Amino acid sequence: MTALRPLGILLALLFTLYLPSATAARSLVVWVYAHDDLADISDAQLNKDYFQHWIDEMRLITNHPIEVIFERNVPGITDITYSSMSAASLLAMFSNQSSDIDHQRERSPSYLNKSILLTKEPYDKSESGLLAGLAYVKQTTAIASLATFVAPAHELGHLFSATHNDAEVNFNGWFCETYTFETRLSLRSNCYRYSDKNRQNIADYINYYSS
Numbered sequence: 758m759t760a761l762r763p764l765g766i767l768l769a770l771l772f773t774l775y776l777p778s779a780t781a782a783r784s785l786v787v788w789v790y791a792h793d794d795l796a797d798i799s800d801a802q803l804n805k806d807y808f809q810h811w812i813d814e815m816r817l818i819t820n821h822p823i824e825v826i827f828e829r830n831v832p833g834i835t836d837i838t839y840s841s842m843s844a845a846s847l848l849a850m851f852s853n854q855s856s857d858i859d860h861q862r863e864r865s866p867s868y869l870n871k872s873i874l875l876t877k878e879p880y881d882k883s884e885s886g887l888l889a890g891l892a893y894v895k896q897t898t899a900i901a902s903l904a905t906f907v908a909p910a911h912e913l914g915h916l917f918s919a920t921h922n923d924a925e926v927n928f929n930g931w932f933c934e935t936y937t938f939e940t941r942l943s944l945r946s947n948c949y950r951y952s953d954k955n956r957q958n959i960a961d962y963i964n965y966y967s968s
């Protein structure tokens with residue numbers, strides 16, 4: 758009988774070690790580079806207005822923990838003079854610079870990690886309207902302005918494979934647009950969520966890259 762005891766302990770230990778690695782999901786990390794033109798708005802305020810509703814929504818979609826980390830005063834990124842740049846050039850420049858930072862800080866490349874440049878002003882103002890943000894679809898980098906409370910969630914949605922086509926207008930007492938609805942109409946409100954189809958697109962994307 759006594760000979761079995763060490764085995765019992767060993768099995769218990771293995772079980773204990775095994776269980777967390779099988780169930781604990783790695784974090785989804787979003788680095789938010791707050792442009793210097795947002796110096797007068799605190800991280801807490803930016804998080805409350807532009808990210809907390811997105812985090813709440815993502816928690817309904819995935820069991821992965823979500824970390825939103827604010828970066829400030831990063832030379833070459835948060836001081837880019839972007840007012841005369843097109844959104845496409847700004848996104849390209851940000852992507853290059855942020856990948857250098859990732860390299861310097863020895864962050865392992867992963868499609869579950871995203872970087873977003875947050876600016877006060879929208880882009881491409883000269884054309885038929887304003888562009889509130891831009892993303893490399895299903896990749897890792899995006900830019901978003903404070904033009905609407907949902908601009909970061911819209912672009913993060915694209916990074917996690919949400920599409921315009923699968924977005925929708927819902928009605929719950931009033932019309933609201935889900936996060937990746939393409940053209941905002943000011944008379945409609947924000948739903949502060951993705952459509953059911955986009956929730957599935959996002960869940961599939963996360964499962965694919967975390968398996």
Ligand SMILES: [Zn+2]
Pocket residue numbers: 911915921937939
């Ligand atoms: Zn879009």
